[in-house]
Amino acid sequence: MPSSFTSRLKLERQASGENSGTWGNLVNYVLNRVDASVSGFQAVNVAGSANVTLTSNNSTSNTDDSTTDDQVHNATLEFTGALGAAIHVFTDAVEQNYTVFNNTTGSYNLTFANTGHAANGVVLKQGAKTLVYTDGSSVTDVMADLGDVTVTSVTSSGNVAATNVVATAAVSGTSFTGTANVSGTNINATANTMSIAGSAPNVAATTANADLLLSTNGVAGRVTFNGGGKIQQIAEKATVSATAATGTVNFDVTTQAVLYYTTNASGNWTLNIRGDGSNALNAIMDTGESITIVHLVTNGGSAYYNSAVQVDGSGVTPEWQGGSAPSAGNTSSVDVYTYTVFKTGDAAFTVFAAQTQFA
Numbered sequence: 001m002p003s004s005f006t007s008r009l010k011l012e013r014q015a016s017g018e019n020s021g022t023w024g025n026l027v028n029y030v031l032n033r034v035d036a037s038v039s040g041f042q043a044v045n046v047a048g049s050a051n052v053t054l055t056s057n058n059s060t061s062n063t064d065d066s067t068t069d070d071q072v073h074n075a076t077l078e079f080t081g082a083l084g085a086a087i088h089v090f091t092d093a094v095e096q097n098y099t100v101f102n103n104t105t106g107s108y109n110l111t112f113a114n115t116g117h118a119a120n121g122v123v124l125k126q127g128a129k130t131l132v133y134t135d136g137s138s139v140t141d142v143m144a145d146l147g148d149v150t151v152t153s154v155t156s157s158g159n160v161a162a163t164n165v166v167a168t169a170a171v172s173g174t175s176f177t178g179t180a181n182v183s184g185t186n187i188n189a190t191a192n193t194m195s196i197a198g199s200a201p202n203v204a205a206t207t208a209n210a211d212l213l214l215s216t217n218g219v220a221g222r223v224t225f226n227g228g229g230k231i232q233q234i235a236e237k238a239t240v241s242a243t244a245a246t247g248t249v250n251f252d253v254t255t256q257a258v259l260y261y262t263t264n265a266s267g268n269w270t271l272n273i274r275g276d277g278s279n280a281l282n283a284i285m286d287t288g289e290s291i292t293i294v295h296l297v298t299n300g301g302s303a304y305y306n307s308a309v310q311v312d313g314s315g316v317t318p319e320w321q322g323g324s325a326p327s328a329g330n331t332s333s334v335d336v337y338t339y340t341v342f343k344t345g346d347a348a349f350t351v352f353a354a355q356t357q358f359a
Contacts, residue, residue, distance in 0.1 A: 040074035047081025264300035
């Protein structure tokens with residue numbers, strides 16, 4: 001009976017009495033194949049735009065037991081070269097597992113698949129190393145589910161992951177609690193955002209002069225201090241605009257706290273206080289909350305003034321400092337209007353206002 005070969009590693013099974021005087025070389029070649037399949041490394045140049053089928057042969061050499069082995073039967077494969085198009089790299093259609101490294105260049109996909117099963121391959125992320133296995137017809141990336149980490153709770157009495165929880169993708173969960181560092185590119189929580197124990201816990205940006213931005217669905221978020229607060233310094237967002245006050249002036253509280261018009265007013269104006277063009281103030285404030293804004297208006301030779309106030313487009317009658325609304329502005333001055341808006345119920349607001357002349 002002639003020799004036969006195993007289906008996966010193609011190891012030669014010699015028949016009794018065969019290969020007299022040469023069986024030693026054949027056995028050594030089989031051992032080389034096993035050695036490569038367990039610990040072998042092969043760099044494969046796949047440059048260009050054509051699909052590549054990895055070399056595969058039977059473990060037979062009746063003259064030289066050191067013959068260079070094929071590409072398929074190595075434990076680790078590194079793909080190199082500049083891609084000119086999206087390509088497939090095909091391995092044998094048998095069960096196998098690999099460590100693979102897509103070390104190619106060029107902005108094209110490299111799909112690793114079994115021969116005859118191109119549609120069931122996996123795209124290997126360029127520059128990344130991963131583990132894959134195949135059942136002979138479908139290739140699975142073992143590491144594919146590790147990009148995003150989703151948890152219900154992260155609790156640590158020390159550091160998590162040695163020194164930090166560090167994410168390059170998204171980390172989301174219900175609650176994050178740590179007595180050391182919790183850091184990441186994107187940390188999202190559906191309940192408690194973050195609870196950090198310790199005598200002086202920090203929530204800090206690691207980049208110099210970076211802003212810590214809190215936002216909810218595109219609307220500026222707010223920081224709530226339960227108990228006392230200590231602030232080292234605070235800067236209010238101000239908008240300076242070469243605009244002349246007249247008509248209806250929309251004051252977007254999500255954009256600024258102070259709005260300064262530097263061009264002489266051209267008429268009396270109505271101030272409409274809102275969240276922004278897409279969000280009502282009513283939607284971003286809770287009942288029992290207040291917000292204070294400032295509008296600076298430049299006047300020339302005509303003493304124009306704020307003649308009406310609206311919140312979300314609906315008129316309100318402010319309570320003016322001194323007991324009466326202004327009936328004029330101040331010529332050759334900057335008039336500073338301060339408005340404190342209290343939300344007393346759903347779409348119900350009380351506004352306290354004051355006008356001050358600066359010249």
